[in-house]
Amino acid sequence: MGMEITDDKEFLLKDGSKIAIIGGGPAGSFFAHFASRFARETGLNISITIFDKKSFIKSGPEGCNMCAGVISEKLVDKLQQEHILIPQARVQRVIDGYYFQTQNGGVLLKHPGPSQQSKIFTVFRGNGPCYATYGENISFDDFLMEDVHKQGVDIVHESVKEIVLPKNPKDLVRVIFGKRESPQEMTADLVVGAFGVNTAMMEKISRMGFGYYPPKTVRTCQAELPLGRATIEKLFGNNIYVFALGIKGLKFAAITPKSDYVTVNLVGKGDLTKADLIGFLNHPAVRRVLPEGWQMPESYCMCFSKIPVTHAKHPYTNRLVILGDASVSRTYKSGIESAFNMAYLAAKTTFSQGVSEQAFKNGYYKVAKNVLIRDNLYGVLMLFLNDYIFSQKEITDAHLSLLKCGKSLLVAQLLNEILWNMVTGNVTYKEIFLKAINPQVSLRVLPIDIGAWIKSKLKQAIGNSQ
Secondary structure (H helix, E strand, C coil): CCCCCCCHHHHHHCCEEEEEEECCCHHHHHHHHHHHHHHHCCCCCCCEEECCCCCCCCCCCCCCCCCEECCHHHHHHHHHCCCCCCCCCCCCEEEEEEEEEECEEEEECCCCCCCCCCEEEECCCCCCCCCCCCCCEHHHHHHHHHHHHHCCCEEEEEEEEECCCCCCCCCEEEEEECCCCCCCCECCCCCEECCCCCCHHHHHHHHCCCCCCCCEEECCCEEEECHHHHHHHHCCCCCCEECCCCCCCCCEEEEECCCCCCEEEEEEEECCCCCHHHHHHHCCCHHHCCCCCCCCCCCCECCCCCCEEEEECCCCCCCECCHHHCCCCCCCCCCHHHHHHHHHHHHHHHHHHCHHHHHHHHHHHHHHHHHHHHHHHHHHHHHHHHHHHHCHHHHHHHHHHHHHHCCCCCHHHHHHHHHHHHHHCCHHHHHHHHHHCCCHHHHHHHHHHHHHHHHHHHHHHHHCCC
């Protein structure tokens, strides 16, 4: 590794040190993986414990971490580099591509890379939706936890009730867990908050007074719809459908095929409700991709999970660091990959610089700001432009025609690449922005957009005059 070790011995891990991780989702499991790896590489004998009351081998809400369950191409590569090989039984479907669906038509986006072949997996975070029965364990989150357990990480299926920070930095953190009537306690050299934004722990931490301010969130809507394997193969194949329908208040909509279910994932500008889901599913463009005559089942798995739309402030102090979506993550995209990247940064800081507030500020948070927070500013701009373009029917149709006709092959390829990277999160928002303002794109597309905008306003004026 060649890690440079700090001389602040008060906050350095040593043989016998203990790490407590609150949350057994990807952020917690990834941190445990990297901490185990760095401990071996530095020759330290430490103990690592993950606390999570939830059992990911259960179906429905009891075992689910409320996510669309798309493992990005970049993350698949990173997992393979870390020898974290997802078993075939945990993969619901290998995705070939994305289908971009507008109000009047659609186009299959092509992989812009040299291989022309994607490695995108869809998974269930828990052991499948409510009412589903599977003969084997299919949970992705449980696989990650099993993987670190094999490396010697202890798993405690209890909830953490309280974290007590020491007044003297030399002292350890107290972690109180278990049932209220018979609480248990352990001390830790480091507590890692990997609890996410959908738990009460985030608010508890914000009241501890060291400066942590949680990210702002919105409630998304997600539903698992049983369509059957043969129907999914016929209608969706191995393609994720992304919709740009100009629905007011909706920022992102997708239908992701699994084995015999599809996951509907909606993200809005504000909190969503069941009415938003029903409205989306009844949209004519959506009905065209669903089975003819299809009706909503009486019972189905649905949740309204929170996602962050800003980053947390000061997610660290002496002997405590927060990661995952309760800290810093990519806006609207690649949450699991963000958890991987931030877990690596936090674990590397822990073993190279120690567990002090200053160490986490310099080695973790400052780097996270450069990697994700600043890039998210480009993301906000790109998402704003995206929202505007696809709220205008004529402009949307003009872009779709460019993608389809191939009269200007280079422009079509560049537009395809921009859209592919927007929906997959394969590159940074900054890279997407720079590609979008490339003269080869802007000089060709801008006149078309202006013409479509004028056409739209003329139609509107004629309609108002009648």
